[in-house]
Structure formats: C-alpha cells, structure tokens
Amino acid sequence: MTISGKTMLAGVIGWPVSHSRSPALHNYWCARHGVDGAYVPLPVAPGALAAALKGLMAAGFRGVNVTIPHKEEAFRLVDALTAAAKRAGAVNTIRFEPDGTMRGDCTDGTGFVANLEAHDCAMSGQALVLGAGGAARAVIAALLDAGCDVLIANRTRDRAESLVAALGGGTVIDWDRWPDALARCTLLVNATSLGLAGHQDHDWTAPLREAPAGMTVADIVYVPLETPLLRAAKARGLKTVDGLGMLIQQARAGFAAWFGTWPDADAETRVLLLRGLNEGGQG
Template sequence: MSSVKTDIPSAILTGHGRIAGVIGWPVEHSRSPLLHNYWLRRYGIDGAYVPLPVQPGQFELAVRGLQAAGFKGANVTIPHKEAAYALVDELDHSAKRAGAVNTLIFEKNGRIRGVSTDGSGFVASMKAAGHAPQGKALLLGAGGAARSVAAALQDAGLHVAVTNRTEARSEALAQALPGLERVAWDEWESRLGAYDLLVNTTSLGMEGGPDPLFCPSLAQASSSLIVADIVYVPLLTPLLAQAQKQGLKTAGGLGMLLHQARLGFREWFGQDPQVDEQLEAFVRQSL
C-alpha cells in the first residue's frame, strides 16, 4: 500500500470563483472533475470544475451559454471534439496538427481558442517517467488519439509509423501528417525490432473495451523497446503486463491523463499545477 498522503483541504468557492468543466455525452465516466478539483483544493483556488452532459446537436448552444455565464473554458470529450474544432475562433498549433480540440479557452474579448493537449500530455508523461521519446515510434491505431500522439512525436523529432486494422484509416492519417510511415496490421509484430517505442493508442486492452484481452506478440522486440499504452483502466493492461514479463520498460496511460490536463488548468485558474506522487496516488484510488 502506498504511503503517499492524498489528503487535501476543503474546497473554496465564492461568487467570484473561476469555473470550468468538461463537456461530453455521456460525461459521468470522466476523471477530469476529480483531477481538477483536487488541484483547486490543493492550491487554495476559489473555483470549481464541473461535469457538463451535453447532448449531440446542442454543443454550440451549450458553449455560448457557458461563455455568457462567465465560465473560463472547458474540456471537450466524445462526441463533441469535431464540433469544437469547427466552433472555435482560433486554433493553436497543437489543434491544427492534431485535427482536434479537447480544450476550450474563453478569451476576455469573447473569442474562443481551441487547443489539443493529448499529444503534448503523452510526451510530457513519457519524459516525467524517464522515457523521453526518441528514435522511431510505432503507433497502434489511427484514430483521433493516434493523430494527436503522432503529431507530438513528429514535432519532438521522432520518425513515426502507424498501423491499423482498417488500412483506409491509416492512409487518411498518413495524408494528414506528411512523413508518417504506414505498416500493415498483419506485419507490425514481425517488424517490431526496428522501433524504439511502441504506443497503443486504441481502446484495445481497455476494461469493457472491444478486446479487453488484447495482447499481441512482442517476441521480435529489441531489449531497448519502450512499450506505452494510453489506456488507464486497467492501469496494467495485458500489453503492458507482457512487456514487463519480457523485461521491457513500460509506461501506462495514467500519466498522459494527468499531464494533458495541466495546460487547461493553467489557462483557466492561473496556476501551473504539478503532477507528482500525491496526485497520482489520489487519482489511482478512483480507478
């Protein structure tokens, strides 16, 4: 059992408080309220972060209402990320590269700035774990998370390859991110020795996901391969368990979850929060 203390002081909230939230449908599964409200209490900030269930088709109406109500911004999750991308007045570099927006920042002039923090959160989590990405990376999956992570890795100077069961999706991703290598799904296990980093960006291996027992062969991996998984329920996926059994370095999805939240918190609440053992232990308790 961890000896790290997870106690935090009581919340502070007045009529002057800063408010933000997470928009999704459904949204009750999101760990973001837990995470942000922990930080708010830890730093003694007058504010709150709330879950905002918004049905498809009501996204713009909801966002305009949040602006009018004085919210500072919001995170965006499924199924509203495309709507968020189309709605914002300004896309930063990360959002343009990722083709998605997961963070809305309401500016004082009434404009909305859109940011994608998933890719940068992944890279930051890897660095924090002592696994700074370098060399060649192979990504499993070609969805929105894959694009965010691939773009961030490319920006960090890595050669990035992608493999996906549906070739049309990996082809579309390669067109969106020039320089991306494509690998056939039935070939990537045999070619694994050529890569320094393997990242599962799919929901394969997730509890309740399409294939919770997803555990491909890592027999061809070099001894220096780092295996990462963006899934954090369970914390130790079958893929990570197999990698550890082979003596490979691993990184779970919890770190990405924590690090991707920092930018939004800093913009909304004026404090650059820290990701440390105390925070990780607190969030782990909910998983």
Template sequence: MSDHPRIPLAGVIGSPVAHSRSPALHGHWLKTYGIRGHYVPMDVAAEDLEQVLRTLPKAGFVGCNVTIPHKEAALVLADVISDRAALIGAANTLIFRPDGKIHADNTDGYGFIANLRQNAPQWLPAAGPAALIGAGGAARAVLASLLEVGVPEIRIANRTRARADALRAEFGARIVVYDWAQAGNMMEDALTVVNTSSLGMVGQPELRVPLDALDFRAIVTDLVYTPLRTRLLDEAAAAGCTVVDGLGMLLHQAAPGFERWFGTRPEVNEATRAAVLAG
C-alpha cells in the same frame, strides 16, 4: 457592480461523461492550491454543443475540456485555434476569453510527451523508430508530437488500413504503414511503442498483436488506463522493456488548461495520481 468577484468555473463536456477522471483531478488541484473554483462534468448531446459553449461564459465559466465525441466539433465552433489543435484536427481544451471568443487548443500530444519524459527519463526519441497501434484521434495527437520531438520513422498499423494510409498522406514520408496482420513485425528495433487504440480497455476486445519482436530497449506505453496495467504493458515488462501507463498522459494534458483557467500551474506528482485513482 458586485463587490464579490465571480468564482471561476470549468468542466468537461462529453457524452457520456460520468466515467471521466477529470473532475477528481481538477478538484484535487483546486483544493491543493486553495483556489475558489469548481470543475464539473457536463453530459451534452451533439446537437446542443454550440448553444452550451456560447452560454457557459455567461454563467461564469472560464473554459472547459472537451472529450469524445465533441473534440472535432469543438474545433469547428472555436473562434481562435492553436497551431497544434489545427494540426491534430481536434480540440480538448477550450478557453473562454474576456472578449467573448472561444480559443481552442489540443494538449493531448503535450501530455503524451510529458508523461514519457517524467516516467521514462532515459527516453531518446531520435534514437530509433516508433511503432503505433491505432489511427484514430489519439493517434493523430501522438503522431504530431513524436514528429515534433524528432522520431526518425513512425510505423502505424490499424485494423482499417485506409485510416493509417490517410495519416501517412497527411503527415508525410516519415510515416510507414503496416497491414494489421503484420503489426507484430513493426515492433522489430522500434524504441518507442504506443497503443493509441481502445484495444485492451475494460469492456473492449483484447489487443492481440504478437509482441515477440519487441526490443528490450523499447519504451512501451499504452494510452488505455483502465486497467492501469494492460496486457501490452505486462508482456512488455516481462520482455525487459520500460513501461509507462496511460494515466500520466491524462494528468499532464490537464495541466495547461488548469493554468489558463485558474492562474496556477499545477504539479503532476504521486499525490495527483493517488487522488485521481481514488476519485
């Protein structure tokens, strides 16, 4: 047995993964807290995912993040699944346990709520309806977390209505589906407005939903963080709304995994933000 303890390793698995901000984020925390560890990006094809996940613990990995397109597959491959990962139907955080089992969690909803609470402390989720644009994997995490914190009604519009209808069938009567053509109407008196789609992201089409019905009391957030200020956030700010960019969700969703892997709960602050934007 070696006298030298293993250096804990973690990373992010996706395809592609070169664009990920997670290595800069975790690298900043490792340095800040003086932890001997490493966090690396890993571009893994779908057909290799299972073999890679079973092999990593043997190389000193204590866990990893999982991003597009592997979040659903990682859940299927896991031995132990958290309630919130099961509810969302996807995993973004894996913990490799000493007994060899893979534990799957999903911290996206936690990150979403923590970002709003930090950057819009006046937010009262139960005070009125929420309006969600998009019905993909990110929408599932946001939906589950908004229901959990007591939002009374959640309106959803998606370019393909069937996906929004499927969410209503699964998550229940507090979900109200709007046709894509009527997406602007669901903003009326909504006090939480969220873009969970990729519309407005660099390289994607603009989000063209009319915003003239936005309530000035609304907290408006965009999960897109490239660019940091999307058209949605610019127009919402001009209408008098409080706006919260999507970078904070990325930072907050990473904290629980870092704590599980490296034993320290990291703080999400301005230095964290600056490090990720610079990285």
C-alpha cells in the same frame, strides 16, 4: 471548497460525463494550489454543444474541457486553434477569451509525450504506433513534432495513409507486418481498442518476442490500468508506461489556461486518481 461570486469556473463537457475523473483532479489542484476556482461536470447532449458553449461563456466560465462525443465538433466551433489542435483535428480544451472568442487546443498528444518524458523515455529513434483513429492522430502528431521517426500500423491501411498525408509525416506499414518492425523500434504505442478490458484474449506475447530489450511500451488507455499489452510487456522485461499519466499531463495546460497556475503532476496526484479508479471512476 467555498464558492463565491469571485470563484473562477471551468468544467468538462461530455455525453455522458458523470464518470469523469477530471472534476476530482482539477478541484484537488485548486485546493492544493490555493486557487479560488471550481470545476464541474457538464452533461451536454449531441447537437447542443454550440448552445452550451455560448451559455457557459455568457455565464462567466473561464473555459471547458471537451470529451466524447464533442471533440470534432468543438474543432469546428471555436474561433481560433492552436497548432496542436490543428494537427490533431480535434479540440479537448477551450479557453473563453475576454473579447468573446473561443480558443481551442488539443493537449492529448502533448500530454502523452510529457508522460513519456516524465518516465525518462527518450524522444528519439523509431516509434511504432498501432491505430490511426482520433486519439492516435494526436499522439502521432506530437511524436513527429518531438523528432521521432514514426511507423503507423492500422487494420485499415487507407486510413493510416490518409493520416500520414494530413500530418505530413510518418510511414505506413501493413497491420500484419508490425511485429516484424519491432526489432528496430525504441517505442511501441497502442492507440487501438485492443488495450481495453474486453480484449483480454488478444495475444501480445508472440509479437513482443521481437522487441529489443531497451524498448518502451505505452498504452493510451487507463481502464484497466495494466492493459493486456502492458502485462505482456512487463513479462518480457520491457519498460511500460500506462495511460494515467497522460490523463494528468494533458489536464495541466487547461488548468493553467483557466486558473493561471501550472499544477503539480506528482505521485500524490496519481494516488488521488488511482483511488477514484478503484472506486469505479473513469475519464
């Protein structure tokens, strides 16, 4: 990659950010699509986001991705928000406009739905989402906007009820009753920390006995790629969708906004990221 004075610049802001797979993904897309662009990791400590955004804009960057712990602050700092960002209550993609303003978007939910559609999952019927945190909100909003009837189960019921009120849709069920709802669902989404590697002892096998044969099971995390839930779902013979496709799909809108090209989300792109994950990369 050759960087010149004409090279279009973008990057990812986070703390930490050294683990991020986004630079590898976006720079791969630049090379593949013949784009004179470069995408770099930008470690920005908490409390320094506003100054960083102002400096990057002044330096001629096209925009940035924003990841943990800055998504909610970015939501408050930008000048304009897309409908998806407003629904999600967070920003993960910022475009610096020629007039000096910042436009914030949230592509997490739309990336999740696009990943389901890429796996030929119908956006109809009833979906059960486990969790009511920040990531869950973006996913639930996108599912509602896609026409799904969404059930939400969270260990803290009040938080789920607040989410339903904010989004204007969805139905809350008690956490200990979510297995009873599976029989009428076409999609189960785990947006809780129970998908992570440290929760290998959580029993998913018993509740999945209630799942209908045609149900799809999705997890939003991709480290590990096959979470305990997805492993149990495969053993039950259910269709599974891992979180790596969501990472790829949510990145496409940002690349298009900064570099003017919609990049491919194909098997070759997935192989690139899998190679990085096997080497210990994340994010």
